[in-house]
Amino acid sequence: MKEQLEKIREEALKQIEASDALDKLNEIRIAYLGKKGELTSVLKSMKDVAPEERPRVGQMVNEVRELLETRLDEMKGKLAKRAREEQMKREVIDVTLPAKKSNVGHSHPNTIALKEVERIFVGMGYEVVEGPEVEYDEYNFERLNIPKNHPARDEQDTFYINDNILLRSQTSPVQVRTMEKGKLPVRMISPGRVFRSDEVDATHSPSFHQIEGLVVDKNITFADLKGTLAEFARQLFGPETKVKFRPHHFPFTEPSAEVDVSCFKCGGTGCRFCKGSGWIEILGCGMVHPHVLEMCGIDPEEYTGFAFGVGLERIALLKYEIDDMRLLYENDIRFLKQF
């Protein structure tokens, strides 16, 4: 009996070892462990074994069965793995074939630049608000310290609808609209379309965008204005960016400044991009003129503020090195796709 079991074991192991397919393994399983299998028939012949021998023989049969089952499973795993590998070999593809894109659309470069600016100021606690594009003369000029017949009106060639209504020439009227609501403190930026009667060419457009900024609170200082815009410039143009404040004049701020940033192409050493100066002018700013505060019902003895205005197209043209402003309003898909 013992010899017979050993023979079965040897024979079965040999067959398992030699099998090269899952169905062969199955055949082996049936041949030895099946209802009519050899090991099963050994068990069936237990009745011929002496009763005192039966536990020992039973144990031997179980040992062989367990061994065969383990080996069968191992072999099955091996064969499955091999089969998978073969299948994967057949499934090799050329990964350098062209991609299948879903042709997502692209944002306008103005929008991309605007989103960057918005992100920076929203992060500093500014609200993003809007104002009307067709605006009263009163808001666009008079309440910004630019009375009728002020020479500054000639500098911004304004489109008029009639004596009192115009196409806003700047986003600054939103300052007035925000302040007159009387909700203090104010921290806002206001992006939007503005209009000036400039003929269309590579650097001019009769319609473009500005981003106005306004902060009004107690104890706001010129130093705060400098710090805020320096931070803005670093976030927009890179951490190494330096800013230069130059005295300037705007009727609705005093003191006023123009701001240059160190050229982000050459880092300030001078290149074609910054016309050799190392600096690029990006915005105008200043402390809100006390008279403007007064006209909006804010007590300039108690509150101070600063304001700034950035040309959005200017930022977009600079950042993305676009050399002709007309491209921004032509909407050629080959242009838009680059952003």
Add this chain to the structure above:
Amino acid sequence: MNTALSWIKAYVPDLEVTAQEYTDAMTLTGTKVEGYERLDQNLEKIVVGQIKRIDRHPDADKLIICQVDVGSETIQIVTGASNVREGDKVPVVLDGGRVAGGHDGGPLPENGIPIQKGKLRGVESFGMMCSIEELGSSRDMYPDAPESGIYILPQEAQVGTDALTVLGLHDVVFEYEITSNRVDCYSVIGIAREAAATFDKKFVPPVIRKTGNEERIEDYLKVRVEDPVLCPRYCARMVKNIRLAPSPEWMQRRLAASGIRPINNIVDITNYVMEEYGQPMHAYDYDLIAGHEIIVKCAKDGDTFQTLDGQERKLDSRVLMINDSEKEVGIAGIMGGENSKITDDVKTMVFEAACFDGTNIRLSAKRVGLRTDASGKFEKGLDPNTAELAINRACQLIEELGAGEVVGGIIDVYPVKRAGNRVAFDPEKINRLLGTQIEETTMLSYFKKLDLGYDEAAREVIVPSWRQDLHCMADLAEEVARFYGYDVIPTTLPAGESTTGRLTFKLRVEDVAKEIAEFSGFSQSMTYSFESPKVFDRLLIAQDSPLRQAIQISNPLGEDFSIMRTLPLNGILTSLSTNYNRRNKNVRLYELATVYLPDSLPLTALPDERVQFTLGMYGDGDFYVMKGVVEEFFERAGLKKRPHYSPEAGKPFLHPGRQAEIRYEGAVVGYLGQIHPEVAENYRLGEDTYVAVLDMPAILPFATFDHKYQGLAKYPAVTRDLSMIMKKEVLAGQIEEILEQRGGKLLESYQLFDVYEGSQITAGYKSLAYSLTFRAQDHTLEEKEIASVMNKILNGLQGLGVELRA
């Protein structure tokens, strides 16, 4: 404004700076230097030479051989110039030197032209004698230069010395951008004062002494100002026995550097004083002034007047004129008249230095259509106190230059004297505004440098009348800041109550629109808000349509930009057309375009500005693709109910059989469709083009970013297919309405899976097949429940004449 450094130095004698230092420092104190030009750029090794002998060239008729003494030696120079004579002193560029330009006066090469010894037709030449063009200038600036040929230097020039010094070319011309508030800096004196303050040097303005003979001007001339509001001050002085001659070199050089062509001593003095003091002046021929009387008053409507440039000008009753007792002789502050201008025969003249109302000059110049250097200065609003200084300065120059005999006295009509103002000085407030801790004494030292006075007792800064820009504490703060240094002021961030940064709800919804459009393959376009009124015809808009009620710009750039758009289609169609005609395939664009709808015309209140989410495409895709984008946007913007589409959109610019009005909860929120073939032709679009326009303000009330989770279904769904035949006119929307109404809570969803028209069914009929999914939230559906709902649905469908398909 352009000014030579040498002229500034005349009033700031201790100023020693490089051009770049000057540029940087002046810009940082607020006098922005836009750029500078070195007059000796590319001029090297150029000395005064004297021609000792001239010989003919043996082999060339047009060349001569000169022996030129250049101080250290006498060199031989061959030239083609014909204007030189033995004994002439000329600028000579030596071997290895450099000149700025060619003799033709064309554009100057960037690095000039190097000069080396060489042979001309076999004869050696060791240098070159220079024309004014080769020295980088022109006859406009050096009127004594010959039309072509070598510039002849004055005989006083020392042989062998630097010729550029003799010519006044060792100078730098700065170009300034003066801000409109600093009227005083539109003058050399004003800039010199700023330069002195910037570099902490002494400011030495010209000393004006008493001028004139023993006569009294009143015996010659009367002046009457009838409109003292438009002419707050009128000063007149007279010069007789005029001797016209060229002005001296130094004056010519300064004017030339400022871009003013020297003419003769009288004109040059007038221009010189205008530059120096910023005060325009005018000279009249006394003998042409009828009645020897000057009257300042407005013209009459319809008057015409010939200005000294010979042009006929139309006047009106708001144009201020200078008159004599019979006629108009000049447009005040703009240009004198042909009838009284100074000619070469002038013997006696009247000098005028006046102050005119800036606004009136600006508006008059606009209406008359004549903007001059003088009007450009007047319109900024001049200080009347400068007029007297300037006219006396001019008379002093007349005497110094020997240009005539100044008559004693001045006629000065100045009824209301303009004094400077006083501004309270509060150093603490200034520091609070700037965020600085600047000492009071430091601040006062800045004011002193700027010639601002200080009344210590009253603690007030006394502002001279030329500083019309200083009115309040903030103005003083700027004076402090720019001399303390904008760059030295600390950088801090605003302290105080913190605020929340955010976008408005409207902007957030617009961001969703952008996101969905871009996910769906549309790129963002931007177009102008103004367009041509012809757009309405191009879009087949009816003549009586309210859309034609567009806001007109009163001063547009042209008809094509003259009205504010009332619908957003022209922009997107024009952009699509641009792409189509550049052969770009499959183009999808969107724009968040504002339209401007007036309440009534003419406009009395601000119009309704409505953002239109506008999508347009040609190439791949059809009506239903566009519809899909609309619905994706609705879902993302929180409009989760079913929008309704009505084919009766009534849009003339859309295909009559392929357009739909979009309603959400009963409100019209937009439309979509295919562009009408005729409109497509108008826009040169050769492919089917689809658009969708969503009216954002109508959508906004329904939009929300709130979400509410609904439990995932636990019980199985049951599906039933419904295959139907109906007349073609029956819309899927009508079927779906019935499915929704009758399907009740158990109908979870439905899906159209087949549309068929063709030979298998009767003509004029079509087949639609829907798959319906039923599910209950709380139990497994039983067959009879489904049957009951299906019955209801089928009953409803019968009303539409729908038959089930076998």
